[in-house]
Amino acid sequence: xxxxxxxxxxxxxxxxxxxxxxxxxxxxxxxxxxxxxxxxxxxxxxxxxxxxxxxxxxxxxxxxxxxxxxxxxxxxxxxxxxxxxxxxxxxxxxxxxxxxxxxxxxxxxxxxxxxxxxxxxxxxxxxxxxxxxxxxxxxxxxxxxxxxxxxxxxxxxxxxxxxxxxxxxxxxxxxxxxxxxxxxxxxxxxxxxxxxxxxxxxxxxxxxxxxxxxxxxxxxxxxxxxxxxxxxxxxxxxxxxxxxxxxxxxxxxxxxxxxxxxxxxxxxxxxxxxxxxxxxxxxxxxxxxxxxxxxxxxxxxxxxxxxxxxxxxxxxxxxxxxxxxxxxxxxxxxxxxxxxxxxxxxxxxxxxxxxxx
Ligand SMILES: NC(=O)c1ccc[n+]([C@@H]2O[C@H](COP(=O)([O-])OP(=O)(O)OC[C@H]3O[C@@H](n4cnc5c(N)ncnc54)[C@H](O)[C@@H]3O)[C@@H](O)[C@H]2O)c1
Numbered sequence: 001x002x003x004x005x006x007x008x009x010x011x012x013x014x015x016x017x018x019x020x021x022x023x024x025x026x027x028x029x030x031x032x033x034x035x036x037x038x039x040x041x042x043x044x045x046x047x048x049x050x051x052x053x054x055x056x057x058x059x060x061x062x063x064x065x066x067x068x069x070x071x072x073x074x075x076x077x078x079x080x081x082x083x084x085x086x087x088x089x090x091x092x093x094x095x096x097x098x099x100x101x102x103x104x105x106x107x108x109x110x111x112x113x114x115x116x117x118x119x120x121x122x123x124x125x126x127x128x129x130x131x132x133x134x135x136x137x138x139x140x141x142x143x144x145x146x147x148x149x150x151x152x153x154x155x156x157x158x159x160x161x162x163x164x165x166x167x168x169x170x171x172x173x174x175x176x177x178x179x180x181x182x183x184x185x186x187x188x189x190x191x192x193x194x195x196x197x198x199x200x201x202x203x204x205x206x207x208x209x210x211x212x213x214x215x216x217x218x219x220x221x222x223x224x225x226x227x228x229x230x231x232x233x234x235x236x237x238x239x240x241x242x243x244x245x246x247x248x249x250x251x252x253x254x255x256x257x258x259x260x261x262x263x264x265x266x267x268x269x270x271x272x273x274x275x276x277x278x279x280x281x282x283x284x285x286x287x288x289x290x291x292x293x294x295x296x297x298x299x300x301x302x303x304x305x306x307x308x309x310x311x312x313x314x315x316x317x318x319x320x321x322x323x324x325x326x327x328x329x330x331x332x333x334x335x336x337x338x339x340x341x342x343x344x345x346x347x348x349x350x351x352x353x354x355x356x357x
Contacts, residue, residue, distance in 0.1 A: 022321060022322070022325060024086050024317075025049050025083040025084050025086070026043050026048055026049065026050050027050075027052050027108070028040070028050065028054075028064070028069075028087070029075055029099045029103075030090040030092070030095070031055045031057075031063060031064045032055075032091075036060075036063055037285075038142075038285045039090065041311075041313070043317055050067060050068070051069060051070065052071065052072060052078050052081045053071050054073070054074060054078040055071070055073070056073050075102050076102075079103065079108065085109060086108065086110070087099075087103050087109070087110055088111045088112075090113045090140075092118075092186075092195070093115055093194060093196050093201070094117070094119075094122070094193060094195075094196065096112055096116065096122070096126065097117050097122040099112070100129060100130070101125070101126065101129045103135065107133065109135065109320075110135055110136070111138050111316075111320050112126075112140060113139075114205040115201050115341075115345065116139050116205075116338050116341070118193070118194065118197075120342050120343060123339055127336060136323070136324060136327075137333065138323075138333035139341075140316065141205070141206065141210075141213075141338075143206050143210055143213075143283055143312055144210070144213045144312075144316075145318075145319055146282050146287075148279050148282040149282060150306070151291060151304055152214055152279060155277055155293065156270060160272075160277075161270060161271070161273070161274055161276065161296075162272045162273035163272055163274075164271070165271050166252075166269075167211050167249065167250075167251040167270050168268075168269040169210070169251070170254045170267040171253065171254070172255060172257075172263075173256070173257065173259060173261055173265060174259060175199075175231070189257075190234065190235055195235060198233075198239075199236055199237055199238055199239055200226055200241070200345065200348060201345055201349070202257075204239065204253055204348065206283060207255070208241075208243070208341050211245070211249075212337065215249055217245045217247055218246075218340055219243035219245055219251055220246050222241060222244075222347050223241070223242050224242070224348040225240050226349070229258055231258055237257040238254075238258050239253075239254075240252065240254055266282065266284055266289075267279070268280075274295075274297075276293070276294045277292070277304075278294065285312065286311060287309055287314075289308075290303070291303070291304040320333075
């Protein structure tokens with residue numbers, strides 16, 4: 001989720017007491033907004049270590065050094081660090097492929113930001129590189145790890161909703177031409193070559209992946225309409241997507257860069273024959289939000305409790321680190337599944353995603 005700087009969490013500095021065996025040595029490629037404000041605090045809070053970063057930007061390297069990490073201008077320097085076991089890739093989208101290919105060849109574990117790539121061709125090449133090398137790869141779908149979303153999945157699996165019929169998502173923000181994650185930082189999100197698209201490719205991956213996570217099945221059929229309505233740049237500033245899973249659950253997603261941040265703009269509903277789960281302000285990088293269950297017979301709503309302190313990034317670091325140590329947990333990650341999400345995005349754009357770099 002971009003924009004909405006008010007969503008940012010405090011940089012966590014506490015440690016959960018991870019044992020030295022569980023404490024993973026991390027590298028980060030691309031030490032910009034999401035890496036600095038969310039991933040690095042998540043690494044610290046989990047009791048893991050940020051060992052080194054790779055970033056051509058002098059300001060980004062200085063920010064990493066101020067956090068006690070070593071800083072390289074090039075990924076080769078980071079790969080040469082034996083203490084780095086897992087690497088989080090958070091460059092602009094069109095640079096994910098080169099980083100993932102180099103890391104896969106090095107054998108380090110890879111957690112790559114969404115969307116997997118700026119083009120379907122790049123994502124296919126990444127999945128092939130991961131498969132060839134046998135490297136442990138995951139796409140950083142942090143929202144799988146939001147405690148409210150985990151509670152929703154538990155409720156659905158327990159049958160609280162009866163037969164699930166629909167997922168309805170609103171995930172929107174304001175991103176204008178002048179938007180920058182940091183002063184002087186390039187707004188690559190409005191450049192089709194670097195981003196691969198606009199609000200659709202940036203924001204819809206989270207919702208598509210959440211459908212898979214919550215329903216235990218992927219969306220198979222998809223259609224969409226995009227708009228370039230309120231902003232003055234070359235990529236879409238809004239999109240509506242409709243999808244259907246193999247078993248027949250319908251999904252709709254409204255994603256946008258043209259929604260003022262103060263408006264209600266983060267809503268996730270799962271509807272079934274026996275009730276409905278509604279999560280408000282849970283989609284995003286921050287902890288908290290609200291979750292309710294509405295009973296399909298009485299119409300009454302109750303609040304569902306979840307850990308409102310743990311950020312999805314903290315939980316993502318814990319889960320990935322645990323799977324690094326315990327290979328039996330790696331089934332929760334799949335480059336092929338994430339490639340399917342990229343194929344859905346490509347179809348939503350009418351196959352108009354940029355060709356492979
Ligand atoms: N999961 C989420 O909630 C979430 C939120 C924001 C961004 N993201 C994703 O994270 C990625 C980064 O987004 P951002 O907002 O942090 O961008 P950003 O522009 O703030 O930071 C990008 C960083 O990459 C660096 N960079 C550029 N070229 C590089 C290269 N060749 N090698 C290494 N580093 C390089 C830049 O110097 C900059 O420091 C994107 O893929 C974006 O979609 C995900």
